[in-house]
Amino acid sequence: MESVGNILMYFVIVISIIVFSVLTVTTRKMLRSATYLLFVLFATALLYFQLDYQFLGTVQIAVYAGGIVVLFVFSILLTHKPGKDAAALDVHRRWLGLSAALLGVAACGYALFSYCAFCGKELTGDGSITIERLGHFLLSTDKYGYLLPFEAISVLLLACIIGGVVIARRR
Amino acid sequence: MPLSLTIAVVAIPLFMFFFLGLAGVKMGRKLTGVLGVLGMLVTTVLAYGVALTYFFGDGPQVVDGVRKAVIVFNPDWLSFTDTLVARMGIALDPIAAMMLVVITTISMMVHLYSLGYMSDHHGHPEKGFQRFYADLALFTFSMLGLVVATNLFQIFIFFEMVGVSSYLLIGFYYHSPAAIHASKKAFIVTRLADLFFLLGIMILSFYTGTFDFFNQNGMVGMTDSMEAAQTAITSAGGATFMGCSVMAWALTFIFIGGAGKSAMYPLHIWLPDAMEGPTPVSALIHAATMVVAGVFLVARLFPLYVIEQGAMEVICVVGAFTAFYAAAIACVQSDIKRALAFSTISQIAFMMTSLAVSASQEGLIEIHHGYGLGYMASMFHLFTHAMFKALLFLCAGAIIHAVHSNENDDMHGLHKYMPITSIAFLIGCLAIAGIPPFAGFWSKDEILVACYEKGLGWGIWMSMVAGLTAFYMFRIYYLIFFWKEHKVHTEHRPADQVWTMTVPLIILGAISCVAGFVPMHDLVTWDGAALHTQLNWTVAGTSVAIACVGIALATVMYYKENALPAKMKNAFSGLWNAAYHRFYMDELYQFITHKVIFKAVCVPIAWFDRKFIDGFMNLLADATNQAAYGIRRLQSGSIQGYVYLYIMGALLIAVVSMVCVLI
C-alpha cells in the first residue's frame, strides 16, 4: 500500500503530463507550445524522482528542460514574429493525424489491457543508485559496463558540435 | 598456237581494266586510248589464233572428226561442298571458239571507233575518256570469261559481271537523268532475270550435284557430266513441283535468266532504254555480244534442253512472239537507235526460236545421231548478226556524231554528205534483210528451214517476220539517207567522220559481205561433228522473195517524201500509237514497280517499321517511364506522409498478428 502523498504525487504528475502533452500539440502559438513541452519534461523528471532515479531526473531537468527547451525557444524567437498564430489546421489533416494517433493508442491500449501479464506488478525495493556506482558502470568494460556506448555518444556529440558549427556558419 | 593462250585472251582485258582504270587518270586521253586499242589488238590476234587452232589445227581436240571440248585451265574457286565446286576455268569448244572471234572482233572495232567517237561530246572534250576505255576492257573481259566458262556457276558469275559493265557503260553520261534511269533499269531487270537463273542453278545442282559442263579430263566431250546429270534427273524422275518435273522448272528458270540478258519479251524493256549509252557501247554490248549471252546460255545447255521438251516449247513460243513483237515496234520508231534496238531484239528472238525448234523437232535419239540444224543456224546467225548489227550501230553512231541527234526527222537525205556511211549502212540492211549473198541470207535461211521442219505454221510466221525485218530496216535506211533534202546548217555540214570511225565501218561492211561463206555447219554444231546441209531452194527462194517485197514496200513508202506514211498512220492510228509506245509495256512496268511495289509494299513496310515495331519498343520505354512517374508519387519526400504510412503499416501488422493469434 502506497502512501497517500505518493499517490497524490502520482496523480499530479500524470494529469500534468496528459494535459500538457495535449496542449503542446494543440496550441497555435509556438512559444506556448514550447512552454507546455517544458512542463511535460518537468513532470517527467518528477516521475523519475518518484521512481528513485534521482540522477536521471536531474539530467532530465538539466539537459531537456534546461538545454533543449531553451534551444527551441531561441529558434522560435529567431524564426517567428512574436504573438502570431500558426495557421489553422485543415480538417483533412487533422482527421488524418487524429485517426493515426487514436488508432495507435487504441491498439497499444488494447494490447496493454488484454495481454499484459506483468502490468499489475508493483514497485519493490529501492531502485536508487549511488553516483559512485553509476560512474563505475559508465567507465567500466565489464559485463554491465557502458564504456563503449559512452565513448560513442561522446564522439557523436563532438560530431554534432562540429556539424552544428558547419551548418550554422555563414557562407 | 597453243590453246592455253586463251588464258592470255581473257587476262589481257582484265589487266587493261585495272591498268587503265587506276593509271588512266595520270596518263592522259590519247595515250589511254592508244594503249586500250593496242591491248585489244593483241587480244584479238591471240583470240583469232586460238580459234583457228581449235577449228583447223589437228590437236587433241578432234577425235574421229568430232570436235570435243578442251579444258585449258580449271582451278577451284568456291567449294560449296566436297563435290559441288564452282570453278573458274577456261574451256574451248566450237561455240566458245566462235564467240571468242565474235567478241574480240567487235570489241576491237569498237575500241578503234571510240577513239574518234568518244573524243568529243557535242564539240567538248569528253570527260571520263579513260573511264570509258577501262569499262570497255572490263566488259570485254567479262564477256570472254562468260563464253569460255567451264561450268554453269561461272556463267552466272560472268552474267553478273557483264551486267555490271553494261550498267557502268549505259550510265556513262552520268549527269544525264535519262542515262542513270536507263542504266538502273537495265541492271534491275537483268538482275531479276538473274534471280531466276540462280534458282535454276540451285535446282539443277541440287539434283545433279555438279555445275560442270564437261567431264574432268576434258576430252570426252560435251555432255559427259551432263549425261550423268540426265541420269540423275531421270532417277529422281519422281521429283515434280506443281505438276511439272523439276527439270522443266530448272531449265525454264535458266531460260528466264538468259531471256533477261537477251531481252526476250517481257523482259526486253531495258534494251531500248539502254541506247542512252554511248553508241559504240550500244554496238558492242547491246547489239553484238552481251545480248546474245542468253542465246549462248541456252546453246550451252542445249543437251539438257533436248531432254526437257517442255522448257523448249516455252522458249519457242516466247522467241517467235518476241521476234514479231519487236519487229512490229521497230516499224514505227523515229529514234534510229531505238529502232535498231528493237531490230536487235527481233533478231535475237530469231536465234532463240531457232535453238528451240532444233531441239523440239527431233527426239533424243535422232539428236544423238548428229542432227541439229536449228542449233547450227542459231549460232551462225549469232555470228553474222553480230557483224552486221555492229556495223549498223557504228553507222548510226557516225550519223549521230555528225548531226547531233538521234531522231530521223533531223537526218533525211544524208546520202549526199556521208557516202561511205551510207553504203556501209546499206550493206548492213541488205544483210539483215536476207538478200544473197550478204551474210544474213545464209544464216537466216537456215533458221527458216529449221522452223519449217518444226511445222509449217512456225515457218510461215518466221518468214513473215523476216519480211517485216526487210521492211523496217529499209524504212530506217531511206528515212536517214533519202526521203528529202537535208536541211544543212551553215555552221557544220554533216560528213563522213575521221578515219578511226570510218575504217571499222569498212572492215565490218566487208565482213558482212563475206561472213555468209564461213563453213559454219562444218565448224559449229552442237555435238562437234560436221553437219551436212545444202541450200533448201524452196525456202531460200521464198524468203528472198518476201524480203524483196518488204524492201519494195519500204521503197514505195519512204524513198521519196510522200503522203503515204502519214495516210497509213492515220488509217491505223490505234495500232500505230500502240506500236510507237511499245505496246505500253514500259507503262505497265512503271505501274508495277512504282505503284505496286514501291507505293504498296515498300512504303507500308517502312511505315510499319517506324510506327509499329519501333512504336512498340517506344511504347515499352514509355510504359516504364510512366510507371516510374506513377510510383514516384509515393516517394513524396514528405516525412509526415512517411510516418503516417509507417504507423498505419505497423498498425496493420499488429491487427493482422492479433487476428492470427485469436484464430
Added chain:
Amino acid sequence: MNLTLLMYLIPSLIMFGCGVYGFLTRKNMIAIMISLELMLNSVDINFVVFNRFLFPGHFEGMFFTLFAIALAAAETALALAIIINVFRIARKVDINEINKLKF
C-alpha cells in the same frame, strides 16, 4: 490503491499519441521537432518504468534513457541548426513550402 506498472504506462502512451498527432498535423518544422521530443520522452519513460518495475536491481533501462537524452539533445541541436539555416535561405519554416529539393 497501489501504483502498478500499467498506471505508468498509460500516460506514456497518451504522450506518445500526442506526439504522433502533433507530428502528423503540424506544418511548422519546429513544432514537428517538439512533437518528436514528446514521443522520445514517452519512450524514455517506458524504459525507466520497465526497468524499475521488472528488474529493480539492474540499471540497463536507466542507462538507455540516459544515452537517449544525450542523443535527443544532439539531434535537436543539429535539427534546429538546419531549420534555422533553411529559414535563413528560404525565409520559411513551413514544411509544405520547402520543396525545392523534391523530385
Added chain:
Amino acid sequence: MEILNNILIYFVIVPVLTLGGLALCNNKGMNAIRAVAATGATVLVALALWLVCIFLQARGAGDTSEMILLSKVSWYAPLNIELALGVDGVSVVMILLSAFIVFAGVFASWKMNPLPKQFFLWFFLLSTGVFGFFISIDLFTMFMFYEVALIPMYLLIGVWGSGNKNYSAMKLTLMLMGGSAFLMLALIGIYMHSAPQGQPLTMNILQIAQNNAVPHDWQMYLFPMAFVGFGVLGAMFPFHTWSPDGHASAPTAVSMLHAGVLMKLGGYGCFRIAIYLMPFAANELGWIFLTLTGISIIYGAFSACVQTDLKYINAYSSVSHCGMVLFAILMFNQTAMTGAVLQMLSHGLMTALFFALIGMIYGRTHTRDIREMGGMMHIMPYLGVGYVIAGLASLGLPGLSGFAAEMTIFMGSFQHPDMFHRVFTIVGASSIVVTAVYILRVVGKLLFGEVQNEHHRELTDASWDERFSTAVLIVCVAIIGCFPNFFINIISDSFLPVVKALGNVVGM
C-alpha cells in the same frame, strides 16, 4: 603465368595496354594519341595475321581437334568460372575481321574532335570486349566481354554522336541490355545443367557440348532465350529497331565497329552458344527463327528502298544482310553455316566501308539526306568510286565479297532436304533483286545526276587518312571476293561438331 604463352591472351592485353597508353596522353597532344591508337591497331592486325598463320600451320600439320590454342586459368572456383581460351576457324576469321575494322576505324576517326583521347579510350575498351568475346570459350567470360563491348557504345554514341543521339544511344543500350538479360538467364540455365547429375558443373563450352547434358525440356526454354539474346544484337526482326537509329546517330568509326564487328557477336553467339549447346531445341524450334530471319531479309531490303537518310539505308540493309547470317546458321548444314561466316566477314567489311564513306561525305556536306545531294561523283571522285564499289559488293558483284558469301549461303541452304527450307531459300534469294534496287537508287541519286547544291562544288575529295582507311577495306573486300576458297578452308571444318551434334539429334 602459363597463359601468357598463349598468343590469344594478347588480343586482350594489347588493347588494354593501348588503353593505358592513351590514358597517359594529354588530350591536346593529338599526334601522341594518334600514334598510340595507330600502333595498337597495327599490332592487333599483325597479331591477327600471325594467328591465321598459326592456325593454318596447325591444321596443315594434321591437328584436327575442334579448337586449338587451348588454355585456361581458374577465376572463381566455386562457380567454375575460368578464363578459358581457344579458337577454331570461325573465331580466327572473326578476329581477323575485327582487327582490320579496328585498324580502319582508327584511321576513319583520325581527326576526331572533341575529346579525342576519351574517344579512343572507349573505342579500345569496346575492341577489348570484342576480341575477348571471340577468344573465350567460357560462358561467363564470354558474357563478361560481351557486356564490355556493349557498354562503351552508349557513351560513344551519346557523346560523339550526331542528331538525336541521346535517344538513339539510350534505345540501343536498353535494347541490347534487354537482350543480355535473356542471355544471362539462358547462360545460367545452361550452366545449371552443364553436366550430368552428380558431376561437377562447368562453364566451358567444349565441356558442355561434350556432356550434352542439358535436358530437352530445359532446352526448349533456354534456346529461345539465348537465340533472342544474341539475335537482338544480330538485328533479327522484330528486335532490329535499335539499328537504324543507333547507326544514324553514331560517329563514323563507331558505326563501322558496330555494324562491322559488334553485330557479328550476335551471329557468332547464336551459333556457338545457342545452337551448339542446345541442338535438340535448335532442331525443334529452328523453323520459328528461320521464319523471323527470312522476314528480316526481305523486310530490311524493302524498308531500305524508301529511306532517304544514307545511314538509315545502310542500317536497313544491315538488317537484311545480318538476317541472312542468322538465316544461314539456322539451315544447319556445313555449307550454309560457312556461308554465314563468310557473310559476316563480307558484311562487316562492306558495311564498315559504307559507314566510313558516309561519314566522310557527311563530314563535308553536313547532310545525309540523299534528296539534298547529287553529282558527288563530279566533286569527290575517290569517295564516289569507293561508294560504288561498296554498293556493288553489297548487291553481290562477283569478285567482291558479297557474292561469294551469298552464293555459299543460297547453295548451302538449298541443299537442305526439307522443302520448307528450300522454299525459304528462294524467298531469301529474291532479296538480291531488292538489294540491287536500293543500292542503285542511292548510287543514282547521291553520286550521279546534277549537283543539287551549288555549295557542294567547293568540297574536297578524300584526304590521305580517309583514302588509306577506305583502301584497306576495299582491298579486304576484294580479297575475300576473289579468293573465297582460302577462307572457306579455314572456316568450314569448324562446323563439323555442330553439324554432327545436330545430326545426332535428328537421328534420335
